[in-house]
Amino acid sequence: MKGTYLGEFEEVVLLAVAIRAGDAYGAAVVNEIEQQMGRSVNLGAVHSALNRLQEKGLVSSEMGGMTAERGGRRKRLYSVTAYGRRALEEIRQLRNQMWDAIPGTAWGQLNMQ
Amino acid sequence: MSPPRWATRLLHWFCAPHLVEEMEGDLDELFQQRIREVGLRQARRRYVRDVLSLARPFVLKRQPKPQYTAARRFSDQSTNLLLNPTMLRNYASIAFRQLWKNQLFSALNIVGLTVGLAVSTFIALYVWHEFHYDRFEPFADRTYRIMSVAKYGEQEIMLFGLHESFGEAVKKQIPDVEAVARISDGSAILESDQNHRFNEEHIGFADASALPLLGLRVLQGDPKTALSEPGRIVLTRQLAEKYFGTQQAVGKTLVYEKHFPLTVSAVLDDLPTNSIIQFNGLVSLRSMPTLGTQQQFTYKAAGFLSTFLVLRPGANVALVEKKLEQVKAGIQFVDMSAKYFLEALPSLHLDSRSVSKDGWQSLYILLTVALVILVLAVINYVSLTTARATKRAREVGIRKAIGGQRSELIGQFFMESFLSTTLAFLLSLLLLQLFFPWANQALDLNIDNRVLGQGPYWGLMIALWLGCSLLSGIYPALMLSGFRPATVLKGATGWRKSGVNVRSVFTTVQFTASIGLLICSVVLYTQMQFLRTKNLGINQSQVLGLFVDSEMAPHYAGLRNDIRQWAGPANVAFSNVAIFTDRVPMMFVQAEKNKKQLMVNTLSVDKSFFDMMGVRWRHLPQTWDMGPLQKELIVYNQTLISEAGIKGNPLQQPAPLKDQPTDGVVADFHIRSLHGTVSPMKLTVVSDTNRSVLKQGGYLLIRLTPQTDVSIALEKLKEIYNRNQPTAPFNYYFLDDAYNQLYAKETRLMRLFNGFTALTLLVACLGLLGLVTFSIETRTKEIGVRKVLGASVSGIVMLLSKDFLKLIGISLLLASPIAWWAMNQWLQDFAYKIDIAWWMFALAGLLVAGIALLTVSLQSIKAALTNPVKSLRNE
Numbered sequence: 001m002k003g004t005y006l007g008e009f010e011e012v013v014l015l016a017v018a019i020r021a022g023d024a025y026g027a028a029v030v031n032e033i034e035q036q037m038g039r040s041v042n043l044g045a046v047h048s049a050l051n052r053l054q055e056k057g058l059v060s061s062e063m064g065g066m067t068a069e070r071g072g073r074r075k076r077l078y079s080v081t082a083y084g085r086r087a088l089e090e091i092r093q094l095r096n097q098m099w100d101a102i103p104g105t106a107w108g109q110l111n112m113q
Numbered sequence: 114m115s116p117p118r119w120a121t122r123l124l125h126w127f128c129a130p131h132l133v134e135e136m137e138g139d140l141d142e143l144f145q146q147r148i149r150e151v152g153l154r155q156a157r158r159r160y161v162r163d164v165l166s167l168a169r170p171f172v173l174k175r176q177p178k179p180q181y182t183a184a185r186r187f188s189d190q191s192t193n194l195l196l197n198p199t200m201l202r203n204y205a206s207i208a209f210r211q212l213w214k215n216q217l218f219s220a221l222n223i224v225g226l227t228v229g230l231a232v233s234t235f236i237a238l239y240v241w242h243e244f245h246y247d248r249f250e251p252f253a254d255r256t257y258r259i260m261s262v263a264k265y266g267e268q269e270i271m272l273f274g275l276h277e278s279f280g281e282a283v284k285k286q287i288p289d290v291e292a293v294a295r296i297s298d299g300s301a302i303l304e305s306d307q308n309h310r311f312n313e314e315h316i317g318f319a320d321a322s323a324l325p326l327l328g329l330r331v332l333q334g335d336p337k338t339a340l341s342e343p344g345r346i347v348l349t350r351q352l353a354e355k356y357f358g359t360q361q362a363v364g365k366t367l368v369y370e371k372h373f374p375l376t377v378s379a380v381l382d383d384l385p386t387n388s389i390i391q392f393n394g395l396v397s398l399r400s401m402p403t404l405g406t407q408q409q410f411t412y413k414a415a416g417f418l419s420t421f422l423v424l425r426p427g428a429n430v431a432l433v434e435k436k437l438e439q440v441k442a443g444i445q446f447v448d449m450s451a452k453y454f455l456e457a458l459p460s461l462h463l464d465s466r467s468v469s470k471d472g473w474q475s476l477y478i479l480l481t482v483a484l485v486i487l488v489l490a491v492i493n494y495v496s497l498t499t500a501r502a503t504k505r506a507r508e509v510g511i512r513k514a515i516g517g518q519r520s521e522l523i524g525q526f527f528m529e530s531f532l533s534t535t536l537a538f539l540l541s542l543l544l545l546q547l548f549f550p551w552a553n554q555a556l557d558l559n560i561d562n563r564v565l566g567q568g569p570y571w572g573l574m575i576a577l578w579l580g581c582s583l584l585s586g587i588y589p590a591l592m593l594s595g596f597r598p599a600t601v602l603k604g605a606t607g608w609r610k611s612g613v614n615v616r617s618v619f620t621t622v623q624f625t626a627s628i629g630l631l632i633c634s635v636v637l638y639t640q641m642q643f644l645r646t647k648n649l650g651i652n653q654s655q656v657l658g659l660f661v662d663s664e665m666a667p668h669y670a671g672l673r674n675d676i677r678q679w680a681g682p683a684n685v686a687f688s689n690v691a692i693f694t695d696r697v698p699m700m701f702v703q704a705e706k707n708k709k710q711l712m713v714n715t716l717s718v719d720k721s722f723f724d725m726m727g728v729r730w731r732h733l734p735q736t737w738d739m740g741p742l743q744k745e746l747i748v749y750n751q752t753l754i755s756e757a758g759i760k761g762n763p764l765q766q767p768a769p770l771k772d773q774p775t776d777g778v779v780a781d782f783h784i785r786s787l788h789g790t791v792s793p794m795k796l797t798v799v800s801d802t803n804r805s806v807l808k809q810g811g812y813l814l815i816r817l818t819p820q821t822d823v824s825i826a827l828e829k830l831k832e833i834y835n836r837n838q839p840t841a842p843f844n845y846y847f848l849d850d851a852y853n854q855l856y857a858k859e860t861r862l863m864r865l866f867n868g869f870t871a872l873t874l875l876v877a878c879l880g881l882l883g884l885v886t887f888s889i890e891t892r893t894k895e896i897g898v899r900k901v902l903g904a905s906v907s908g909i910v911m912l913l914s915k916d917f918l919k920l921i922g923i924s925l926l927l928a929s930p931i932a933w934w935a936m937n938q939w940l941q942d943f944a945y946k947i948d949i950a951w952w953m954f955a956l957a958g959l960l961v962a963g964i965a966l967l968t969v970s971l972q973s974i975k976a977a978l979t980n981p982v983k984s985l986r987n988e
Contacts, residue, residue, distance in 0.1 A: 043136075047139075063135075
């Protein structure tokens with residue numbers, strides 16, 4: 001699976017695209033992340049991540065129709081591909097698996113130190 | 114309520130066209146939304162930040178687009194085509210195709226430029242080195258050397274060897290002087306053990322402040338104290354390695370002049386070559402009185418130290434010079450009312466009063482030559498490119514017809530010249546790195562190869578490279594881009610002639626330079642031959658001077674007899690000084706009769722010297738043929754007799770010099786270079802039994818017979834020498850080598866000139882070859898038709914060569930007066946010189962014409978022999 005490693009920010013962007021299914025474009029993803037995480041992100045960072053995700057085949061994109069809201073400019077709409085969905089699921093599963101493996105005494109010991 | 118306009122523009126500038134729409138949309142949407150949420154100011158700030166954050170590779174990267182479609186071109190009109198990557202790529206590929214398609218022309222261009230760049234860089238490097246003498250010392254800007262100038266008779270004598278007490282006195286008596294450092298030069302025998310015992314040149318004396326003044330890198334030891342105590346010696350790395358190998362040298366003992374142990378106190382890194390202060394080792398000045406009678410005498414009574422003053426910042430140099438005259442030193446070693454001058458350390462190499470202005474002269478000559486070669490190479494490029502303009506004219510026409518601007522075409526042709534120059538530049542760089550050590554040595558230029566790594570060198574190279582690209586590109590670019598598309602596409606022939614005159618001028622210039630340099634080479638060569646073969650009044654060929662140390666006096670007679678036995682008595686003589694070196698002593702005396710001040714060379718010789726060295730007598734001493742000498746004889750040369758105003762038979766006249774009556778007179782002979790005339794000379798003829806002549810050592814002169822194998826003779830001599838309890842290592846020189854060495858500077862100039870002449874000729878012929886090839890190419894049909902109509906091969910060769918030969922004729926006429934003038938100037942330096950004869954010009958002209966004809970005929974004969982059917986068959 002080398003080459004499809006997902007960075008933290010990429011994972012966040014991928015999740016945001018999934019949340020905004022059907023209407024995921026640059027500005028929307030920025031809004032979604034800012035709302036969910038409470039921190040501001042640069043448009044450039046988001047586009048860069050989207051571009052990388054697309055190169056890895058985790059998202060696909062197409063140009064949307066014209067709307068009045070952006071002065072007639074078209075949007076590029078992203079959607080999560082099946083492969084992207086599987087990557088997200090794998091990450092989640094891995095996390096769960098690791099959570100489950102934490103022994104019950106771990107927290108206590110950690111606190112003692 | 115709008116985002117900052119500049120930011121939007123910035124986005125449009127860097128963002129790939131196919132991404133602008135969505136990016137701007139996103140930016141705009143976020144901006145509107147943020148105005149509502151966080152206010153206008155904040156929104157604008159975020160907008161700018163977002164724009165900047167978009168400057169990422171994937172945003173910058175242009176989408177590959179279909180090339181050369183008219184629609185695309187029109188939509189791109191707004192952007193500058195010169196900087197458009199597509200067009201740049203197109204220019205580059207056209208440039209490469211042109212290079213590849215015309216391999217001959219490209220090779221000619223590039224080889225010419227390579228030679229030009231390599232030579233001019235090499236020379237520039239040398240000149241740079243010459244101009245940057247002695248700048249590295251820490252106080253170089255306020256260090257001065259004292260030069261004393263005394264009038265002696267009509268002659269001004271310049272000395273920078275001063276007495277030891279003078280420097281001390283100066284330091285005490287002139288407050289403006291911050292430090293005094295003194296250095297002398299000399300040679301010595303050094304010994305670390307039995308296997309390491311050598312004669313060393315440039316072993317001088319120096320006081321404690323000399324090393325801090327020089328600021329050299331010290332590898333071992335402490336520079337501040339290295340020379341402060343008696344019995345210390347400082348070595349350069351080379352010498353330290355010679356005697357002690359890789360061991361630590363500091364603390365080891367070296368025996369100076371056979372008896373005096375010195376302790377090595379420091380080892381210096383290699384000295385920079387751009388310094389007038391050169392030494393292999395320095396002995397602490399304070400040890401000098403303890404190093405034997407001779408050194409003691411020098412220390413007490415002679416002026417031998419170059420004295421450097423470091424003035425306090427802001428000190429007035431003229432004032433210090435004045436004060437120097439009032440300095441009371443304990444001793445006056447010469448009875449002369451000397452004037453003192455201070456000369457700044459960095460200026461000493463080229464501008465000191467004691468060096469001739471030749472330094473500048475040869476630098477100018479070299480710079481001119483470098484420039485000439487570079488210009489010739491650039492001219493080659495220009496004329497070959499414009500000659501081929503006819504071939505490119507259609508391309509230019511088409512480009513213009515489909516909308517190419519003139520500025521774009523200029524850019525394109527510049528790019529082509531840039532490409533050629535860059536290739537040449539890379540090649541010349543390679544050439545230089547390869548040949549630098551060799552050229553350095555062959556031409557005896559003595560440049561440190563450390564400069565190859567220095568900034569100025571690279572700055573120079575890059576300046577030359579860019580300058581060359583610009584110069585070679587400018588004319589072709591302007592000319593080619595000026596074609597009118599309608600005319601060239603219609604096929605009119607008027608433009609075909611364009612640049613013919615310019616090219617004729619170019620060729621003339623090239624050959625003028627070549628012929629001029631060739632004339633100079635011929636004159637130089639003739640003069641050097643003249644000097645080498647001139648009858649000096651003394652026969653120096655095949656004579657070896659064997660050094661005899663002063664301490665060998667007890668065994669001298671035995672050694673001499675052994676050598677006489679081996680070489681034959683008639684082939685051995687003695688002289689107390691080394692003939693043809695600058696170490697011939699000079700005596701200042703007043704003539705008795707006319708009170709004229711004379712500078713007289715003095716040497717002591719034995720009786721066989723005259724016959725052996727082929728010196729002719731004018732007046733033989735009366736007792737000469739009566740067997741061995743009973744007493745010393747005093748023999749003068751003709752110059753001294755006439756300078757002293759003695760007429761008639763000198764043997765019957767009163768003595769020319771006080772108390773030294775004339776015993777005999779010899780014809781003038783030279784013991785120095787022919788730059789000057791023969792000086793007055795006094796020879797003391799001593800008997801074989803006299804031992805006092807060896808007081809300062811001497812030379813046994815041995816003539817080897819022409820059939821002798823020199824290496825075997827040397828072996829034999831060494832064996833004889835070692836048999837006689839030598840006190841010094843076997844040391845000898847050849848008189849003819851030493852004589853040639855006197856002209857080392859001229860020989861070097863000659864070599865440089867020969868080399869450069871060959872290179873200019875090469876470059877010029879490359880150009881000629883190109884032009885001829887081209888003119889034949891364009892006249893193929895004409896030649897075909899002429900042949901069909903019955904022209905002979907020789908007629909066609911003549912037709913093709915005639916124009917070029919005419920140009921060479923003009924060049925000869927132009928070059929001759931210039932070369933004559935330049936060489937006349939140069940010859941003024943010699944007291945004995947050749948006359949510049951007409952045959953030198955004729956020779957140079959014929960030679961160049963011959964080479965040019967050869968170049969031309971290579972191609973023209975080929976063209977003349979081609980079957981006309983071939984050239985006429987296809988249209």
